[in-house]
Amino acid sequence: MSFVDILRGIFEGFDVTLIVTLLGLAYAIPFALVAGVLQHFSQGWLRLLVTILIEFWRSSPLIVLLYAFYYSLPAFGIYLSGIAVGAMVLGLNIGGYGSQSIRAALQALDRGQVEAGLALGLGRLDVLRLIELPQAITVMIPTFINLAIQLIKGTALVSLLTLTDMTFRAKEISQLSYDPVRIYSSLLLAYFIVCYPVTIFGRYLERRASEGRRSISEI
Amino acid sequence: MTPIHELSVHNNAQDTMQAPAIQIENLSKWYESFRALTDVNLTIAYGERIVICGPSGSGKSTLIRCINQLEVHQKGRLVVNGVTLVPGMKGLSAIRRDVGMVFQHFNLFPHLTVLDNCTLALRRVRKLDRREAEAVAHANLERVRIPEQADKYPSQLSGGQQQRVAIARALCMKPKVMLFDEPTSALDPEMINEVLDVMTLLAQDGMTMVCVTHEMGFARKVADRIVFMDQGQIVEQAPPSEFFTNPKHERAKLFLKQILH
Ligand SMILES: Nc1ncnc2c1ncn2[C@@H]1O[C@H](COP(=O)(O)OP(=O)(O)OP(=O)(O)O)[C@@H](O)[C@H]1O
Ligand SMILES: [Mg+2]
Numbered sequence: 459m460s461f462v463d464i465l466r467g468i469f470e471g472f473d474v475t476l477i478v479t480l481l482g483l484a485y486a487i488p489f490a491l492v493a494g495v496l497q498h499f500s501q502g503w504l505r506l507l508v509t510i511l512i513e514f515w516r517s518s519p520l521i522v523l524l525y526a527f528y529y530s531l532p533a534f535g536i537y538l539s540g541i542a543v544g545a546m547v548l549g550l551n552i553g554g555y556g557s558q559s560i561r562a563a564l565q566a567l568d569r570g571q572v573e574a575g576l577a578l579g580l581g582r583l584d585v586l587r588l589i590e591l592p593q594a595i596t597v598m599i600p601t602f603i604n605l606a607i608q609l610i611k612g613t614a615l616v617s618l619l620t621l622t623d624m625t626f627r628a629k630e631i632s633q634l635s636y637d638p639v640r641i642y643s644s645l646l647l648a649y650f651i652v653c654y655p656v657t658i659f660g661r662y663l664e665r666r667a668s669e670g671r672r673s674i675s676e677i
Numbered sequence: 678m679t680p681i682h683e684l685s686v687h688n689n690a691q692d693t694m695q696a697p698a699i700q701i702e703n704l705s706k707w708y709e710s711f712r713a714l715t716d717v718n719l720t721i722a723y724g725e726r727i728v729i730c731g732p733s734g735s736g737k738s739t740l741i742r743c744i745n746q747l748e749v750h751q752k753g754r755l756v757v758n759g760v761t762l763v764p765g766m767k768g769l770s771a772i773r774r775d776v777g778m779v780f781q782h783f784n785l786f787p788h789l790t791v792l793d794n795c796t797l798a799l800r801r802v803r804k805l806d807r808r809e810a811e812a813v814a815h816a817n818l819e820r821v822r823i824p825e826q827a828d829k830y831p832s833q834l835s836g837g838q839q840q841r842v843a844i845a846r847a848l849c850m851k852p853k854v855m856l857f858d859e860p861t862s863a864l865d866p867e868m869i870n871e872v873l874d875v876m877t878l879l880a881q882d883g884m885t886m887v888c889v890t891h892e893m894g895f896a897r898k899v900a901d902r903i904v905f906m907d908q909g910q911i912v913e914q915a916p917p918s919e920f921f922t923n924p925k926h927e928r929a930k931l932f933l934k935q936i937l938h
Contacts, residue, residue: 573747574784574843578798578850579774588797592788 459635464644471627475652478544478613478623479606485549486556486609489515493553494560495586516554520615523547528619544616552609559601563594596667603660607653614649624648696759698723698854698885699744704753706739706909713739715909716753723853726886728896728917731906732932737889740906741856744887745776758853774802777847781859783839785831785846791818792827795846803850810849817845821875837868841875848879855879857888891936897921905929 459467496508515523528543538546567590575585595602617626628645632638699721706714713736721727729737742748743755746762746769755762758775786794795814799805805813818824821841831839840860847855857876861869873895880886880899890896896903896917903920905913907928913920924930 568782568784570780570782570784571786574778574780574786576770577745577747577773577776577778578846579770579802580798581770584801588801589786593786596788 459631459637459640461640461644464631464637464641465648467631468624468627468641468645468648471622471624472648472652474541474616474621474623474626475610475613478541478548478616478621479610481541481545482549482552482609482613483606485546486553486605489550489553490556490560491591494557494564495591497557498561498564512554512557514554515550516558518551520547520551520612521618523551524615524619540616540619540621544613544619544621548609548612548615552605552612555608556598556602556605559598560594563597564590566597567593599660599663599667603656603663606656606660610653610656611649624652697721697756698725698758699887700754700756701740701744702754704740704743704750704755706736706743706748706750706752713909714743714750717909717911719904719911719914721854721885721887723885724883726880726884726899726901727888727904728900728902729887729889729904729906730891730893730896730932732928735906736909737906738858739909741778741858741887741889744854744856745773745778747778770802774798774850775853777850777852777855779840779843779847779855779857779860781863783831783836783843783863785839785843787831790828790830791823791834791842794831794842795849798846799849813849814845817848818842820848820878821845822871835868836864837871840864840868840872844872844875844879854885854887857886857890859889859891861890861892893921893933893936905932 493508493512497505497512500508524543524547527538527547528540531538531543571589571593572585575589576582580588613623614625617623617629620626622630625645628641628648632641635641697720699719701717701719704714704717705712717736717740719727719740729740731737739748743750744757749764750762751764757772760772762769762772785791786797789797792811792814795817796805796807796810799810799813800807803810815824815827818827821844823838823841823845826834826838826842831842834842844860860876861872864872869892873892876886876888876895877899886899888895888900900917902914903917904911905920905924905926905928907926913924913926913929915924920929921933924933
C-alpha cells in the first residue's frame with residue numbers, strides 16, 4: 459500500500475476521532491468552568507466534594523476509567539455506547555485539568571479587580587461573570603489549547619473500546635498489510651495534521667486576546 | 678468654610694440635606710487579632726471635602742474601605758447615605774452604587790475599553806441601554822478631560838490618564854460620595870497634577886469627597902477639614918489653615934515636619 463493509501467485509510471477513522479473530541483469538549487468545558495469556579499469560591503464540605511470529584515477524574519488512569527465505565531456499567535443495567543463512554547471519560551479527565559487552571563487563574567487575578575467591580579455596585583456573580591472570568595479565560599488560552607490537543611491525542615484510547623477511530627483504522631490496516639513502520643508513521647502524521655491547526659488557532663486566539671492590552675500585569 | 682448647603686447637584690438632596698453623608702461612631706476593626714481601627718468617630722456632611730492623612734499603617738485605607746464595606750467592621754455604628762451598615766448585611770451593592778471609589782492602582786478592567794469600563798456598571802446596575810450609558814460615559818470622560826481616549830484599552834494610557842478614567846468610571850454612577858485612596862501615589866510626578874486638577878474640579882462642583890492623600894498642596898487648597906490618623910485612631914481634626922500652621926498633636930507635628938521637609 460502506498461503512503462497516501464494508508465493515510466486515506468487512516469482518515470476513514472477521522473469522523474470517530476472528531477466526534478469523540480467534540481463531545482469530549484462538551485463535557486470538558488462546562489466541567490472545568492463549574493468545578494474550577496466552585497473550588498475557588500466554596501468552603502468546607504462543598505469544597506471537599508468538588509475537590510474529590512476533580513481528583514477522581516484527573517488522577518485515575520484513563521484506560522482504567524474507560525474499561526471500568528464501558529464494561530462494568532452494563533452490570534448495573536446502564537448501557538452506554540463506546541462513543542458516549544469515551545467522550546465522557548476523556549472529557550471529564552481533561553476538564554479536571556482545566557478546572558485547576560481556571561482556579562489558578564482566578565486566584566492569580568489582582569484582588570483590586572474584584573474590589574473595583576464591587577465598589578461600582580455590581581453583584582458578586584456579575585463580578586465573576588463580567589470581570590474575573592473573561593480575564594481568567596484569556597490568560598488560560600494557551601493551557602486550554604494544550605488540553606484540547608491532549609484530548610485529541612487521548613481519543614486514540616477509544617480504539618480499545620473497538621471504536622473505529624484513526625488508531626483503530628491503523629491497526630486494521632496493519633492486519634491487512636504488515637508494514638508497521640509506514641502505517642504507524644502515517645498515523646503519527648495523521649494526528650499531527652489534526653492537531654497542528656488547533657495550535658495555529660490557539661495562537662490566533664492569543665493574538666486577538668492580547669490586542670490593545672499588551673500588559674495586563676502592569677495594571 | 679463648610680458649604681453644606683450648596684448641594685442642589687445631588688439627587689434626594691431634600692431628604693439628605695440635614696442628615697450627614699457619613700456618620701461613623703466608635704468604629705473598630707480587627708484583622709485577626711490586630712486592631713486596625715480603634716473607636717473612630719467621624720461625621721461628614723454632604724458637600725464636605727475631607728482629607729485623611731497620617732503615617733503608613735495608621736488605618737486610613739481601612740477606614741475608607743469600611744465606608745463602602747470592602748472591609749467589614751466589627752464594632753460601632755456606620756451610617757452611609759442614611760443607611761446603617763451592619764456587618765454581613767445583604768444589599769450592599771445597592772449602597773455601593775452611591776459611593777464611588779478611586780484606588781491607588783486604578784483597578785481599571787484591562788479587558789474592556791475605556792468606554793466599556795465606564796458603561797459596565799451603568800448597564801448592569803443602573804440598567805441603562807447602550808446608547809444612554811455611552812452618553813453618560815462620554816460626558817464623564819469629558820469631565821476628566823480625556824474624551825478622545827474612549828476606544829482605547831487601559832494599558833494604552835499613561836498612569837495619569839488611567840486614573841482619570843477610573844475617576845470617570847466612578848462618576849458615571851452619579852455617586853453621592855466619592856472615596857479616594859491615595860489616588861496619586863502610584864503616579865509619576867509629572868502626572869500627579871492632572872489627577873489633582875480633576876479632583877479639584879470635582880470639589881468645586883460640590884462633590885462630597887473623602888480623600889486619603891499625602892498631597893498637602895491639594896489638601897490646603899481643597900479640604901474643608903483635615904483628619905489626621907495614627908495607630909488606628911483619629912488623633913486630630915482641623916481645617917487646613919489650622920492644621921498646617923498649628924498642629925496640636927505631637928504625632929501630627931512630626932508627620933508634617935517629615936512631609937513638608
Ligand atoms: N488585609 C489585612 N490583613 C491584616 N492586616 C492588615 C490588612 N490590611 C491592613 N492591615 C494592617 O492594618 C493596619 C492599617 O492598614 P491600612 O492599610 O489601613 O493603613 P494605611 O494608613 O492605609 O497605610 P498606608 O499609608 O501604608 O496605605 C496596618 O498595620 C496593616 O498592616
Ligand atoms: Mg493605605
